[in-house]
Amino acid sequence: MQAIADLQAVALEQAAADWDAFSAVVNCLRDSHQINGIFCLTPQNQPIFLEFAGYLKTVAQLASRDYARLCDGFDLTAAEIAAKFAAKPPAL
Secondary structure, three states, X not given: OHHHHHHHOOOHHHHHHOHHHHHHHHHHXXXXXXXXXXXXXXXXXXXXHHHHHHHHHXXXXXXXXXXXXXXXOOOOOHHHHHHHHHOOOOOO
């Protein structure tokens, strides 16, 4: 959560201007979130992730870049994640 707060402290215009470095950091955070972080997503903290997804979308738009991959996973709610895992049988 601190990494998200630190990234959001970067001005939108600054993040867009240094897109390569900014997106590289976000990609690392996203990969980590998709592997383990989604299990820490709760209805109580999901607003943090949804707000972050909105921030990422704005940065991508300012940089004239596609935001879908950058935001991937950060824009899901706790209920959406629970439903996705409930729909899949356990791996054997």
